[in-house]
Amino acid sequence: MTKPIQKIDDLLNQITMYRLVLYGLVWLGIVAALLSVTGVLSYPIEWLVKSGIALSIGCGLTNQILARAYKVPTNHESSIITMLILFFILKPPGNIWDMVGVGIAGGVAMVSKYALTWRGAVVFNPAAFGVMVVSVVGLSSGSWWVASKYLVVPTLILGLLILRKTRRFQLLGAFLAPAVLLLVANGVEFVTIWYSFPLVFLGCIMLTEPATIPATKRWQFTYGFIIGVLCGLRLDLGFLSVSPHVALLLGNVFACVVSARAASVLTLDYKRVLTPTSHEFVFRPHRKLSFEAGQYAEFTLTGVGVGTRGNRRTFTIASSPQDSSIGIGVKFYEPSSLFKKKLLSMQPGDQIVAAHASGDFILPKASAPLLLVAGGIGVTPFVSMVRDLVARQEKRDVVLVYFAAGDQEIAYRSVFDAAKNIGVKTVYVTNPTVRLDQSLLASEVPDFVNRRVYISGPPAMVRGYKKSLRSLGVRHIKTDYFTGY
Numbered sequence: 001m002t003k004p005i006q007k008i009d010d011l012l013n014q015i016t017m018y019r020l021v022l023y024g025l026v027w028l029g030i031v032a033a034l035l036s037v038t039g040v041l042s043y044p045i046e047w048l049v050k051s052g053i054a055l056s057i058g059c060g061l062t063n064q065i066l067a068r069a070y071k072v073p074t075n076h077e078s079s080i081i082t083m084l085i086l087f088f089i090l091k092p093p094g095n096i097w098d099m100v101g102v103g104i105a106g107g108v109a110m111v112s113k114y115a116l117t118w119r120g121a122v123v124f125n126p127a128a129f130g131v132m133v134v135s136v137v138g139l140s141s142g143s144w145w146v147a148s149k150y151l152v153v154p155t156l157i158l159g160l161l162i163l164r165k166t167r168r169f170q171l172l173g174a175f176l177a178p179a180v181l182l183l184v185a186n187g188v189e190f191v192t193i194w195y196s197f198p199l200v201f202l203g204c205i206m207l208t209e210p211a212t213i214p215a216t217k218r219w220q221f222t223y224g225f226i227i228g229v230l231c232g233l234r235l236d237l238g239f240l241s242v243s244p245h246v247a248l249l250l251g252n253v254f255a256c257v258v259s260a261r262a263a264s265v266l267t268l269d270y271k272r273v274l275t276p277t278s279h280e281f282v283f284r285p286h287r288k289l290s291f292e293a294g295q296y297a298e299f300t301l302t303g304v305g306v307g308t309r310g311n312r313r314t315f316t317i318a319s320s321p322q323d324s325s326i327g328i329g330v331k332f333y334e335p336s337s338l339f340k341k342k343l344l345s346m347q348p349g350d351q352i353v354a355a356h357a358s359g360d361f362i363l364p365k366a367s368a369p370l371l372l373v374a375g376g377i378g379v380t381p382f383v384s385m386v387r388d389l390v391a392r393q394e395k396r397d398v399v400l401v402y403f404a405a406g407d408q409e410i411a412y413r414s415v416f417d418a419a420k421n422i423g424v425k426t427v428y429v430t431n432p433t434v435r436l437d438q439s440l441l442a443s444e445v446p447d448f449v450n451r452r453v454y455i456s457g458p459p460a461m462v463r464g465y466k467k468s469l470r471s472l473g474v475r476h477i478k479t480d481y482f483t484g485y
Contacts, residue, residue, distance in 0.1 A: 006463070012165045013459060018077050018310055020165055021205065024158040025084035028146075031154045032088075040150050047092035054099040055090075058106025059083040066114040072265075073302035073353060077310040082109050085127040085206060088146035089198075089245065090134075101139030105130040120263035120287055121355055122211040124252045128245035135243075142245050149195035159204025168208050170217065174224030175203045175231075182232025199231070202244050210298065212252045214259045215358035222258075227251035260290040263355035266326055268346050274411040275404075278331040278377055279344065280318065283352065285326050291317055291357035293388035294381040294480075299328070300353040304342050313339055316380040316480075317357070318412075320387035326354060329411060331377040361454065361480040368452050369397040371445055373436060373465055375457025376404065381480055382456065383412045386419045398424045399445045403457070406430050436465045438472060449473045456480040 012020065029052075036045040059079050067074040086106055093099040109130030116123050131142040146155060163169050176199060183193050193199065207213070207224060214220050230247035242250070255261075266283035274280050291297065296316045304311035319327040332340055346352070361381050363370070372382050379402055389396055398419075404410045407430050416426040427444045434440060441448045453474050455462050462479050469477055 008161075008164065009459060012161065016310060016312065017162070017165050017210075017314075018081065018312055021162060022077060022081050022084070022310075024161065025081065025088075025205075028151070028154055028158055029084060029087065032146075032151060035150050041145075041148060043092045043145065047094055048087075050094075050099050051087055051090065051092040051102055054093060054103035055083045055086050055106045058103035059086070059110055062107040062110035066110060070114050072114075073300050073311060075300060075311065077312065078113070079110065082106070082113075082126045082130075086130060088201065089127060089131050089142050089144055091141050091143035091145065093140075098140065101134055105134040105140055108133045117263070118256055118261065121256075121261040122263075123256050125206055125209055125212050125245075125248050128206065128248045128252075131245045132249060135245075142243060144198040144201070144244060146201045147195060147198040152195045152200060155200050155204070159200055162204055162208060166208055166210075168220070171208060171213070171220045171224045172203045174221045175199075175207055175228040178225055178228035179232040182229065186232075186234070197231070198244055202231070202248065206248060207251075210356050210358070212255055213358075214255045215261065215295070215356075216259075217360050219255070219258045223251055223255050226254055259358075261356065262287060262289055263353060264289045266352050266354050268348050268350050268352070269325060270348055271346065274329055275409045277333075277409065278329060278411055280327055280329050280411075281343070281346070282319075282325050282327045283354075284324075285354070289317075289326055289354055289357055291321055292359075292362045293321055293384040294362040295357050295359040295384075296381075297326075297354045297357040300355070301339060301342050302351075304338050311339060316359075316384065318380045318383045318387075320384060320391045322388060322391040329377055329380040329383065359480075361456070361478060363396075363454075364452060367396060369447065369450065370399070371448055371451040371453045372398060372400040373453065373455045373457075374400065374402045375461040376409070377411065378457030378461075378480070379411060380456075382454070383415055386415055386424055389422055389424070390415075390419050393422065395423045399451070400424065400426045401429060401436060401440070401444065402426060403429045403436075403461070405432065436468060441472070452476040452478070454478050454480070 032041065033045060033048060035041045036043055036048055059082055063079040064074060083106060086109060090102050090105055093102050109126040112124050112129040113122055113126045134140040135142055163172060179199055180193055184190055207227065214223050227247050230242050230250060231244055235242040264285040264287040266285050269282045269284050271279055271281045296314050298312055298314050300312045315328040315330060317326060318329045319325055330343065332344060363385050374382055382400055400416060410428055416424060453469055453476060455465050466477055466479055
């Protein structure tokens with residue numbers, strides 16, 4: 001029987017993280033509107049409608065203008081998400097002048113995405129920056145009215161789904177622990193914290209934004225802790241109060257310092273068939289994209305349209321950090337999404353934007369023996385790792401067990417064959433009845449219990465093999481998921 005959490009995962013795997021946030025915020029807005037109409041919320045529905053109109057104009061119009069000016073793909077999805085976050089943070093306008101202030105906040109938020117960048121990457125959370133600017137100049141204020149006791153449960157439901165999708169519960173914990181402890185120490189009742197302070201909305205929806213968090217979990221933990229401390233202390237610097245949005249912006253500065261974040265326009269050099277169902281795309285970056293072998297990046301295509309899944313996807317980088325090019329291996333299903341159809345139709349010279357290289361699915365620095373387990377196109381992080389080892393001529397005791405749906409579905413065979421001389425042994429499993437069990441391991445990797453294990457592939461495969469290896473006594477297991485797009 002499928003466990004409830006697996007059913008939730010299966011549903012979440014059918015949607016991108018950004019679409020989940022977008023649909024979730026729309027749902028939260030509908031809930032807020034109903035509560036306003038029934039008189040439960042203190043703000044009348046007319047004020048909420050005015051806020052929505054002002055933000056739609058401020059965010060949407062500015063986003064369109066700047067995208068053309070900077071000659072980058074127009075990201076309507078991102079603009080709408082920022083607009084909705086501002087909708088829940090800013091005080092709803094009661095008159096036309098208040099509407100102007102709210103609209104300006106939306107415009108400023110969009111400007112920060114395009115103008116306030118470092119090596120092409122966004123520095124500040126756009127919504128938080130927009131709120132700070134209009135608050136300082138007195139055009140509007142961050143009331144954080146979403147922190148209502150009537151909205152805390154719907155917000156928490158959305159937040160838990162986002163955290164489950166992104167696997168960032170540790171980040172939330174690092175943020176909540178100091179924030180709650182400091183608030184309680186300052187005399188705030190524990191129960192009051194959850195509906196008088198926007199900790200759930202900030203921690204689940206804004207803190208987890210991929211564009212402005214550090215690239216690895218170690219720094220993400222510190223990032224969350226710093227913002228939690230700042231929120232709990234509620235410092236007043238005279239000229240500026242460290243409110244939640246200011247705390248987040250200060251955390252963004254820390255993330256920019258500790259992460260070598262960058263965004264780059266990539267020009268397609270060539271594409272080639274890997275298997276009957278997958279292709280490799282190799283791009284020339286206009287700016288070097290820093291990453292570690294095994295990490296992923298976010299890719300944005302122009303001309304996709306809004307569609308049902310947006311114009312952004314996350315792919316593992318299949319090239320080595322030593323390479324001058326950026327390669328990705330992509331599996332195509334039928335029917336394919338609008339994004340993948342557009343990607344497959346790309347010709348040499350066409351461009352795509354890559355950003356936010358991150359992830360912890362990287363090899364340990366120590367020369368511990370490794371067992372890599374791949375399923376299908378889930379082999380791409382291992383391609384990057386092996387290419388990197390070969391480029392640096394680093395000998396490692398590595399065994400790769402690669403499961404594919406037949407010989408014709410084996411991708412990157414030449415990469416692994418070329419790595420034999422540095423200690424990489426590859427076991428190809430193309431029989432669908434063969435599983436990663438004790439029999440296979442005893443035959444091919446007799447010392448598997450003493451190895452660090454990395455598993456990458458479809459979620460069901462990853463879950464199943466992780467459980468099996470745990471039962472066989474393996475202690476160190478790291479996993480990656482390829483959920484489809």
